[in-house]
Amino acid sequence: MAGLELLSDEGFRLDGRRPSELRKIRLRLGVFDQADGSAYIEQGNTKALATVYGPHEVLGGKGKPLHDKVIINCQYSMATFSTNERKNRPQGDRKSTEMSLHLQRTFEATIQTHLYPRSQIDIFVQILQADGGNYCACVNAATLAIINAGIPMKDYVCACSSGYVNNTPLTDVSYLEESQGGPVVTVAMLPKSEQIALFKMDNRLHVDHLEQVLEVASKGCKDMYAVMNAAVKEHVSRMAKSMECS
Amino acid sequence: MTSNPENNSSVEIRPIGSLQSCISKPDGSAVFTQGDTSVMAAVYGPGDVKPNKALMDKATVTVTYKPKIGISGVREKALERMIRNTCETVLLTTLFPRSSVDIIVQEIQDAGALLACSINAACLAMINAGIPMKCTVAASCCMMGKDEELIMDPTKEQTKDAECVLTSAIDSSAHSLIASSMQGSCSVEQYHKLMSVCQKACDKVFEFYREAMERTLSKP
Amino acid sequence: MAAEFKTAQPVEYYKQFLKEEVRPDGRELGEIRSTILNVGSISTAHGSALVKLGNTTVVCGIKGEFASPTVEEPKKGYLVPNVDLPPLCSAQFKPGPPSIQAQVTSQLVADTLLSSNLLNYEDLCIKEGNMVWVLYCDMMCLDYDGNIIDACLIALLAALRNVRLPVVTIDEDTGLAELSSTEDRSLNIVNQFAATTFSVFDDSILLVDPTVEEEDLATGLMTVIVTQDGRLCNIHKPGGTPLSTDQIQDCIGRAQTRAKEICSLIDDTLDSIER
Numbered sequence: 127m128a129g130l131e132l133l134s135d136e137g138f139r140l141d142g143r144r145p146s147e148l149r150k151i152r153l154r155l156g157v158f159d160q161a162d163g164s165a166y167i168e169q170g171n172t173k174a175l176a177t178v179y180g181p182h183e184v185l186g187g188k189g190k191p192l193h194d195k196v197i198i199n200c201q202y203s204m205a206t207f208s209t210n211e212r213k214n215r216p217q218g219d220r221k222s223t224e225m226s227l228h229l230q231r232t233f234e235a236t237i238q239t240h241l242y243p244r245s246q247i248d249i250f251v252q253i254l255q256a257d258g259g260n261y262c263a264c265v266n267a268a269t270l271a272i273i274n275a276g277i278p279m280k281d282y283v284c285a286c287s288s289g290y291v292n293n294t295p296l297t298d299v300s301y302l303e304e305s306q307g308g309p310v311v312t313v314a315m316l317p318k319s320e321q322i323a324l325f326k327m328d329n330r331l332h333v334d335h336l337e338q339v340l341e342v343a344s345k346g347c348k349d350m351y352a353v354m355n356a357a358v359k360e361h362v363s364r365m366a367k368s369m370e371c372s
Numbered sequence: 373m374t375s376n377p378e379n380n381s382s383v384e385i386r387p388i389g390s391l392q393s394c395i396s397k398p399d400g401s402a403v404f405t406q407g408d409t410s411v412m413a414a415v416y417g418p419g420d421v422k423p424n425k426a427l428m429d430k431a432t433v434t435v436t437y438k439p440k441i442g443i444s445g446v447r448e449k450a451l452e453r454m455i456r457n458t459c460e461t462v463l464l465t466t467l468f469p470r471s472s473v474d475i476i477v478q479e480i481q482d483a484g485a486l487l488a489c490s491i492n493a494a495c496l497a498m499i500n501a502g503i504p505m506k507c508t509v510a511a512s513c514c515m516m517g518k519d520e521e522l523i524m525d526p527t528k529e530q531t532k533d534a535e536c537v538l539t540s541a542i543d544s545s546a547h548s549l550i551a552s553s554m555q556g557s558c559s560v561e562q563y564h565k566l567m568s569v570c571q572k573a574c575d576k577v578f579e580f581y582r583e584a585m586e587r588t589l590s591k592p
Numbered sequence: 593m594a595a596e597f598k599t600a601q602p603v604e605y606y607k608q609f610l611k612e613e614v615r616p617d618g619r620e621l622g623e624i625r626s627t628i629l630n631v632g633s634i635s636t637a638h639g640s641a642l643v644k645l646g647n648t649t650v651v652c653g654i655k656g657e658f659a660s661p662t663v664e665e666p667k668k669g670y671l672v673p674n675v676d677l678p679p680l681c682s683a684q685f686k687p688g689p690p691s692i693q694a695q696v697t698s699q700l701v702a703d704t705l706l707s708s709n710l711l712n713y714e715d716l717c718i719k720e721g722n723m724v725w726v727l728y729c730d731m732m733c734l735d736y737d738g739n740i741i742d743a744c745l746i747a748l749l750a751a752l753r754n755v756r757l758p759v760v761t762i763d764e765d766t767g768l769a770e771l772s773s774t775e776d777r778s779l780n781i782v783n784q785f786a787a788t789t790f791s792v793f794d795d796s797i798l799l800v801d802p803t804v805e806e807e808d809l810a811t812g813l814m815t816v817i818v819t820q821d822g823r824l825c826n827i828h829k830p831g832g833t834p835l836s837t838d839q840i841q842d843c844i845g846r847a848q849t850r851a852k853e854i855c856s857l858i859d860d861t862l863d864s865i866e867r
Contacts, residue, residue: 157735207728553828
């Protein structure tokens with residue numbers, strides 16, 4: 127392994143985490159009033175914001191209304207100041223387009239699309255600061271925003287990434303770990319049914335290790351689910367309380 | 373009218389000229405010149421509007437600003453917004469619901485006071501088109517130099533070493549401020565001085581509108 | 593009932609409130625929404641700030657890059673401001689190229705920077721005629737609820753004061769720049785400024801700090817930008833209801849008070865961070 131030792135002899139990672147430990151998660155639902163649903167999530171130093179508009183009538187020339195299901199329109203964008211090198215285009219480059227498409231596919235698989243024929247749901251995610259696991263943060267934030275908007279889903283979608291270093295699988299890899307060139311597996315999962323909505327892998331990984339890495343990633347998704355579910359419950363009970371008061 | 377000489381003591385506006393109905397297709401058109409600055413404006417309307425842009429209670433006013441060279445960018449968009457809102461204020465848009473008034477402003481030469489000249493050209497073109505208006509609008513530019521000297525209607529050369537350049541558009545009925553934009557900074561007192569100079573310059577423009585209309589209409 | 597009335601006849605709805613000298617959100621006519629400022633929250637940027645003006649939220653991140661200076665001004669670095677109103681912040685903005693609103697706001701911010709003498713641009717010089725800092729100031733709106741100009745300028749100013757640029761040394765032999773990883777410096781802000789936006793309702797009533805509804809209903813908008821020491825930096829009035837000299841004087845007075853408040857808010861926030 128070139129340069130950095132990703133895993134110390136004592137079994138700790140660069141930022142002091144254990145291999146199976148997630149980064150510190152902070153999340154909030156309903157951060158903005160303008161949108162129908164919004165959520166903010168911090169996973170370590172990765173900060174993402176998601177807003178959902180809709181379901182509303184189909185606008186713009188691009189999409190045609192579908193008679194049997196809702197159109198899901200996702201846009202992923204990264205703030206120009208979110209990375210170490212300044213990004214010239216916040217969206218529209220190949221990477222963001224790919225990311226938007228991935229998000230769209232993920233949510234088409236989980237939102238109950240048949241409930242809103244001839245309409246459209248817009249999901250906008252914005253990365254404010256990038257430190258690895260951007261896709262995961264986006265999926266988690268968007269899930270919370272959709273729940274906040276009250277759009278029915280089959281289940282939560284939780285995403286988590288995992289890497290593989292020195293025969294040890296790592297959960298929730300940071301930018302530093304991502305950029306060392308090791309394999310990174312990203313999984314978006316419906317935690318209750320354990321169905322995988324999206325699976326993505328960068329670099330090569332021996333097929334013998336795949337099961338192990340996938341295991342770790344799905345464990346990460348379930349942990350993520352526990353945190354998100356707790357936040358949603360807390361948010362809802364707070365809302366209920368404020369409604370009682372008024 | 374005396375011209376603005378290059379010495380800095382001028383409280384005179386540069387010579388104004390205009391040419392109306394200069395192009396045949398639009399409903400109204402005018403070229404407005406102030407010194408070497410020259411702008412052409414054309415007005416189409418009230419006419420058809422795209423269904424998605426139609427407003428049910430008033431006319432849709434659009435302004436397109438064309439720079440002399442190149443394609444329009446952010447600066448032109450800002451100018452367009454300024455001219456559009458100014459024209460919309462003076463037009464009686466409520467008379468023409470679900471229709472459009474399109475104004476095209478073409479820069480011919482920029483030698484200072486471009487925004488003011490554009491607003492004046494647009495106003496003259498609207499008068500020429502005979503669209504009902506609440507009142508007319510005149511804009512003028514005024515600058516304050518390093519030694520606090522005030523220059524009415526400065527040239528581009530003069531604005532290079534200006535402390536503050538003020539462009540304001542004033543309506544003809546109440547003489548109150550419709551649009552204003554400023555580069556540089558000045559104290560509140562200096563601002564009021566600049567405004568009073570702008571007022572004077574605008575009065576000249578109003579006078580000119582009248583003369584120009586009389587001239588145009590008295591043609592055999 | 594109130595909601596239906598508001599949707600069907602927004603102007604009448606507002607008039608009912610304004611008759612009682614109060615706005616639908618409970619504010620008085622001249623009251624500004626509460627302003628919350630947070631600086632340095634984005635560690636990938638050289639300077640950053642997040643401003644909440646009521647519901648309107650703007651985040652500004654500043655990143656410095658090397659660039660070669662212009663031939664006319666070999667010692668001066670420059671600032672490149674940009675205002676982004678992504679579709680995320682409001683349903684009124686569609687995906688695609690920047691909206692006109694965003695472009696106009698960017699231009700106004702750029703003009704204001706030019707005319708305000710905010711900082712000494714020669715501070716940004718690394719090597720004369722060869723290398724200077726260019727600071728990209730990206731302001732992004734996260735929640736759009738009116739008065740974007742005020743919020744952008746507060747965010748920009750706070751972010752600029754939060755900027756820490758690494759000290760650069762130029763290697764004599766190779767001519768390459770080296771960034772110091774330990775030493776950094778802040779910018780020397782000479783002249784601070786703040787904007788106050790007014791909207792005119794029904795050709796007569798002046799409202800300060802309009803929300804998006806008030807902006808939509810407004811017959812005119814005016815932004816007064818004042819520097820810390822009370823000098824006028826811009827009176828930006830893009831058309832709309834004509835205003836008399838007295839009204840403008842009144843607005844200038846209010847803007848001067850507001851500018852002092854904003855400057856002390858920024859001072860307090862930065863102090864609390866450093867402590």
